[in-house]
Amino acid sequence: MNKQEKYERLYQQIKELLKKEADIIAKMATINAVLYHKIDYFFWCGFYRLINEELIVGPYQGPVACQKLEKNKGVCWTSVNQKDIVIVEDVHQFPDHIACDSRSQSEIVVPIKNNSGKIVAVFDVDSKTKASFDKQDAEGLQKIVSLIYDL
Numbered sequence: 001m002n003k004q005e006k007y008e009r010l011y012q013q014i015k016e017l018l019k020k021e022a023d024i025i026a027k028m029a030t031i032n033a034v035l036y037h038k039i040d041y042f043f044w045c046g047f048y049r050l051i052n053e054e055l056i057v058g059p060y061q062g063p064v065a066c067q068k069l070e071k072n073k074g075v076c077w078t079s080v081n082q083k084d085i086v087i088v089e090d091v092h093q094f095p096d097h098i099a100c101d102s103r104s105q106s107e108i109v110v111p112i113k114n115n116s117g118k119i120v121a122v123f124d125v126d127s128k129t130k131a132s133f134d135k136q137d138a139e140g141l142q143k144i145v146s147l148i149y150d151l
Contacts, residue, residue: 007140010038011147018147027148028121029059035125035144036061043104044126047112048076050119055080058121066100074098076122079109083119085138089131101126108133110141115149 001009014034018027028047036045046060048069055069055076069076073096079086088107091097104126112121123145127133 003136004140006039007136007143010034011140011144014144015147024148025059031123031144031148032059032061035141041127041129041132042125043128044101045124047121047123049121050080055122062126063101063103066098069098075107075109076124079111079122080119083111085110085142087133087138089133091126103128105130106132108137108141110138110145112145112148 014031017030017034021027021030032045032047036042042062044060044062044065046062046065047058048055049058054071057065057067071077072081075086075088075091075094075097086107086109088094088097091099091104091107094107106127106129108125110123111119112123114120123141125133125137125141
């Protein structure tokens, strides 16, 4: 099964799990659990929720996370500020990278928009291997996290 097929299969599985749930945090937790256990290069995955202009850790899977991210620094804030997905092949080369775990080598961050189009969180995934993420990850993850507000 190629990466695109795997993401489509995971999308269908997660969609089925979320269809009867209205709580946003429960949806985030379910997405984390499925993706963390089904995609082998996900070292850490989780949500940072935008609360009162701060990125506060939400549901996640993996090692202990930074609880609050310094404003306008790092990959997550770059995603919020650019209102777009950010893929970083080598986090050690990224200006102002916030190292919550030194084993992290590459990262992808997907902004989460509510039904009004406002960014309310980001989905952050780290890998222990450089250049783990690509356009297929971006497309697959964006489709999956859209289920938070689309269902």
